[in-house]
Amino acid sequence: MIQLAGIQRRHGPRVLFDGLTWLIPRAARLGFVGPNGAGKTTLLRILAGQETPDAGEVHRAGTVTVGYLPQEVETFADGSVLATVLDGFGELRRIEEELESLERRMASLGPGDPDLARATASYGDARHRFEAMGGDEVEAKARAILTGLGVPPDRFHEPLARLSGGWRMRVVLARLLLGRPDLLLLDEPTNHLDLEAIAWLEGFLETYEGAFVVVSHDRYFLNRMVSGIVELERGKLTHWPGNYDAYLEERAAREERLEEGAKRQAKEIARVERFIERFRYKASKAKQVQSRIKALEKVERIAAPSGVSQIRFGFPPAPRSGDIAVRVEGVAKAFGDRVVYRDANLLLRRGDRVALVGPNGAGKSTLLKLLAGRLQPDAGIADLGHNVIPQYYAQHQLDALDPKATVLEEIEKAASEDTRTRLRSILGRFLFSGDDVDKLVGVLSGGEKARVALAKMLIRPSNLLLLDEPTNHLDLRSREVLEEALDEFGGTLVVVSHDRYFINRIATSIAACGNGTIDLYPGDYDTFLERPTAAPEGAEDGAGGAKRDRDAERDAKRLEAEERNRRYREKKAAEAKLAPVEGEIAKLEARLKELEASQTDPAVYESPEKAKAVGREKAEVESKLSRLYDEWERVAGGLL
Numbered sequence: 001m002i003q004l005a006g007i008q009r010r011h012g013p014r015v016l017f018d019g020l021t022w023l024i025p026r027a028a029r030l031g032f033v034g035p036n037g038a039g040k041t042t043l044l045r046i047l048a049g050q051e052t053p054d055a056g057e058v059h060r061a062g063t064v065t066v067g068y069l070p071q072e073v074e075t076f077a078d079g080s081v082l083a084t085v086l087d088g089f090g091e092l093r094r095i096e097e098e099l100e101s102l103e104r105r106m107a108s109l110g111p112g113d114p115d116l117a118r119a120t121a122s123y124g125d126a127r128h129r130f131e132a133m134g135g136d137e138v139e140a141k142a143r144a145i146l147t148g149l150g151v152p153p154d155r156f157h158e159p160l161a162r163l164s165g166g167w168r169m170r171v172v173l174a175r176l177l178l179g180r181p182d183l184l185l186l187d188e189p190t191n192h193l194d195l196e197a198i199a200w201l202e203g204f205l206e207t208y209e210g211a212f213v214v215v216s217h218d219r220y221f222l223n224r225m226v227s228g229i230v231e232l233e234r235g236k237l238t239h240w241p242g243n244y245d246a247y248l249e250e251r252a253a254r255e256e257r258l259e260e261g262a263k264r265q266a267k268e269i270a271r272v273e274r275f276i277e278r279f280r281y282k283a284s285k286a287k288q289v290q291s292r293i294k295a296l297e298k299v300e301r302i303a304a305p306s307g308v309s310q311i312r313f314g315f316p317p318a319p320r321s322g323d324i325a326v327r328v329e330g331v332a333k334a335f336g337d338r339v340v341y342r343d344a345n346l347l348l349r350r351g352d353r354v355a356l357v358g359p360n361g362a363g364k365s366t367l368l369k370l371l372a373g374r375l376q377p378d379a380g381i382a383d384l385g386h387n388v389i390p391q392y393y394a395q396h397q398l399d400a401l402d403p404k405a406t407v408l409e410e411i412e413k414a415a416s417e418d419t420r421t422r423l424r425s426i427l428g429r430f431l432f433s434g435d436d437v438d439k440l441v442g443v444l445s446g447g448e449k450a451r452v453a454l455a456k457m458l459i460r461p462s463n464l465l466l467l468d469e470p471t472n473h474l475d476l477r478s479r480e481v482l483e484e485a486l487d488e489f490g491g492t493l494v495v496v497s498h499d500r501y502f503i504n505r506i507a508t509s510i511a512a513c514g515n516g517t518i519d520l521y522p523g524d525y526d527t528f529l530e531r532p533t534a535a536p537e538g539a540e541d542g543a544g545g546a547k548r549d550r551d552a553e554r555d556a557k558r559l560e561a562e563e564r565n566r567r568y569r570e571k572k573a574a575e576a577k578l579a580p581v582e583g584e585i586a587k588l589e590a591r592l593k594e595l596e597a598s599q600t601d602p603a604v605y606e607s608p609e610k611a612k613a614v615g616r617e618k619a620e621v622e623s624k625l626s627r628l629y630d631e632w633e634r635v636a637g638g639l640l
Contacts, residue, residue: 001026001064001183001211002047007056009042016042017235020056024183028211031222031244034232036447036475040215043232044068044185047213067181069173071188072165081163082156085142085175092138095130102126138178145174148200149193150360166192166360177204184212190221191472194360195498217476219244220500262302272296312429313454313481316461318491322386325350325464325492326371328518330380333366340366342516344380350463353493355503355525358513364496365395367513368466371494384464388492391462395469395496398449403442407432407452410441414456423459430455446473454482463491471499500525578632585628592621 007020016039024030024047034040045051046058048068060066079087086092102123109116130136146156149170155163160171169192176184190198198221205212205225213230216222222229222244229240229247240247272292279289326348333341340363348354356364369375370382372392384390394400401410411423427437430451441452450473457465465486471479479502486493486506494511497503503510503525510528512519521528595618604610 001028001061002066003059004043004046004053005057005059007043007046007053007058009039009046009051009053011042015235017232018055020235020237022230022237024211024213026182026211027209028213029205029225029227030211030213031226031229031247032213032215032232033222033229033244033247033476035477036445038232039235040232041071041187044187044213044215045070047183048185064183065179065181066183066185067176067179068185069169069176069187069189071191072169079160080157081146081151081160081171082139082142084160084171085146085178086139087175089138089178092130092135095126096135096139098126099123099130142174142178145177145204146171148197148204149174150197150200170197173201180208180210182210184208184210184214186212186214186216188215188217190216190218190498193498195357195500196359198498198500217471217474217479218499218501219476219479220504223501258302265299265302269296269299313485314458315465315485315489316458318463318489319387319389319461321350321388321463321491323350324348324385325352325388326494327381327383327385328367328370331370331377331382332379332516333363333370333375333377339516341377341518344516344518346511346518346520348492348494350385350492351490353506353508354495354511354520355507355509356494356496356511356513357503357525357528362513363516364513365468367518368392368394368468368494368496371464372466388464389460389462390464390466391457391460392466393453393457393468393470395472397453397468398446398473401441401449401452403440405441406438407441407444408437410452411456411459414459416460426455426458447475447478450474451478465489465491465493465495467493467495467497469497470495471497471502581628581632585625585632588621588625588628592618592625595621 002024004020004022007022008018009016020043022043032040032044042051045068046053048066049058050068086096102119106116106119106123109119143153143156147153151167151170151174155167160168163171173189189201193201198218202221202224214222214226224243226243228242229244231238231240231247231251240250242250272295276289276292276296282289324347326346328344328346331341331344332339333344338361340361344363344367346367356367358364366375369392370377371384372390374392402413405413407427408423411427415423424437427433432439432451432455441449444452454470470482474482479499483502483505493506495503495506507524509523510521510525512521512528521531595614598604598614599611599618604614
């Protein structure tokens with residue numbers, strides 16, 4: 001359908017790719033992945049015809065139509081939401097405007113006005129043309145797509161210019177989907193969608209007859225929607241069959257094979273080189289030496305895995321808080337006429353890991369701001385427990401960074417005197433080394449700014465993380481690193497995220513926000529989706545057995561989730577008990593070494609009194625250590 005041949009593209013002196021080839025067949029369903037800055041968006045724009053390559057050719061088959069959704073909407077039309085979606089059908093839109101004009105004219109004419117008959121005839125003709133082109137059907141489809149993407153009907157006739165960037169992106173996506181091009185190029189389509197809208201988009205794409213290529217950091221979305229992964233890294237494309245999980249598994253296996261092959265080859269090359277060096281100057285071996293030199297020149301060296309740099313992330317140890325971490329009682333909050341909470345209640349204990357879910361406007365970000373003290377409730381209580389130290393990562397945290405500050409200056413704003421000496425080390429873990437720390441924040445990419453914002457969270461220890469879309473702007477590998485760090489975090493976690501894979505990985509319970517309340521459910525997001533719901537009276541008929549089976553399966557998953565939650569709490573409790581035991585063991589082991597060393601000191605062993613005192617203390621330390629080792633083994637058993 002589309003083929004790229006010998007494509008080259010430069011950004012200034014930097015070569016993104018050179019000699020790149022890619023064939024996209026009909027009905028392709030491809031995920032397009034690679035690190036930030038690899039050139040994914042540039043390549044999509046070349047495919048869409050919005051950029052031209054510096055060299056190479058783009059071949060399109062026949063009348064192939066291509067639709068492109070960018071990451072951000074740069075320009076937008078002057079019309080309404082619905083008119084913008086229908087703009088893809090220009091002639092239909094023109095006829096619709098004609099009908100609207102005639103309706104207004106007919107309404108202004110009296111029953112006896114001779115112009116009324118002419119206006120009525122014109123209206124009938126325009127209406128006939130509108131229906132012949134499927135006008136009513138197209139508008140109905142446009143409304144259905146907008147509704148599916150979460151745009152409420154009362155905004156259909158609102159001027160697009162009044163909408164925020166996230167809502168405008170939904171409108172542009174709706175227009176693109178309505179046109180049903182042969183090839184959809186989607187650059188982070190789920191970024192501005194809530195979970196319900198993402199589920200609707202997945203359903204739409206499942207039945208889509210055309211092909212699509214999607215750049216996404218949503219691994220759940222990639223696992224569900226694609227049948228192949230195309231990876232762009234270091235200017236080269238690699239094709240992998242299967243979904244994202246299959247790609248990760250196969251890539252790891254391939255890298256392992258490459259590494260083993262590179263080691264074997266290096267060993268063999270070293271053996272040949274030793275032979276050449278040993279017998280280079282022996283006439284009797286000259287023929288064999290030359291033969292091996294020529295053989296080495298022909299060897300195609302196996303390139304070991306590239307080992308692309310990635311962030312190394314770990315939160316500071318969490319200070320111990322009281323048992324109750326968060327208490328929300330009878331909270332009400334409204335913004336003008338829009339009521340977000342009427343009577344919201346939520347109780348979280350130390351170590352809970354909760355994901356907030358719900359449609360846009362349900363109050364997820366508002367709840368985080370209430371807990372962070374950025375907002376105050378209109379009524380009720382939103383309190384933190386004893387010795388709870390919060391750390392708040394806002395959804396628009398990147399906008400709060402000072403574009404005129406350097407990376408080092410920005411992170412210094414969050415530092416205390418005792419942490420200033422570690423700032424460069426912390427930034428190095430986030431891939432800012434050397435002169436990188438002197439870059440202005442304003443010139444950084446979205447991913448680099450996200451790394452700066454996350455680095456600021458490492459400056460001061462906390463035991464309550466309030467995270468609003470923390471994975472936005474992070475590439476897939478960086479998300480995995482963040483998840484690993486959150487796995488090890490010993491405090492309480494409350495997170496808002498549209499990344500279902502992320503939620504399943506880190507959350508042990510789900511708080512559903514909506515209708516002014518908060519409902520807490522144990523388990524991960526998949527368990528939450530499959531939660532039992534009340535069946536209508538008389539629903540169990542001939543299909544009652546199947547329904548009972550589904551209910552039993554859901555109950556089993558719920559119990560599994562509760563068991564996971566219980567094990568997690570037990571693990572954290574054991575770790576909390578283990579820490580002081582390990583600390584005491586370390587002190588006594590150090591003291592035991594000192595005593596053993598002193599026994600070899602002539603000043604000690606030549607003095608009977610000193611030798612006895614050291615011997616007694618050594619015996620006491622060994623006895624204490626024996627008891628502590630037993631205690632450690634007993635407590636650590638809960639972690640094994």
